[in-house]
Amino acid sequence: MANETRRYDGQCHCGAVRFSAEADLAQVISCNCSICSKHGLLLTFVPAERFTLAAGEDALKDYRFNTMRIRHRFCGSCGVETFGEGSMPDGTPVRAVNVRCLDGVDVASLSPAPFDGRSS
Template sequence: MLTSHAENSNPKEMGMHVRLYQAYSGRCHCGKIAFEIESNFPELTTCDCSICRRKNALMVKVHERRFRLLQGQDNLVEYRFHTGTARHFFAEYAGFTRFIAKE
């Protein structure tokens, strides 16, 4: 049986650890693309695609409303492979992956 907690319950009183959202900024290797995310890093995951496996990449899932592209929209190229559902965006000049959007 599932039970729900009142919205005004204090998570710490229920023995839960609360991580607050923080802003993090990043850029591609060539510096032409800049972005910012807000995350509380609930979990890091590994992608099993051939590109990420070769890089041993870790990723954090961020809702699109918590992602902001600050500069470089014109320097992004999109690549889709395998099922074509994930849109991988790369810096056009350096080829560095920075974010992936799923449809």
């Protein structure tokens, strides 16, 4: 997939949580940390201002572990982690979007870069 930032819509499995994000899917990672590997997450990171939660704030639950810096957000009904909230090293708010939740994206066409989150 060519380097191109565009708007994507996404949702959890049951549709209670819906969002949009402006993302470049040439920038996708496959992290090997314990939660990402167990969930099979493919992630792309977007500045918070390029992410909009369209529906489902009341359906979202949070999970934090290890350093407690990342707020893993998942649907309380279907359990799908749609995105996470955190910040870059400089403090800039960022969203880690689960690419598998983006509508119309063929994840087999992506080339995720490995990320060693297990050692972080």
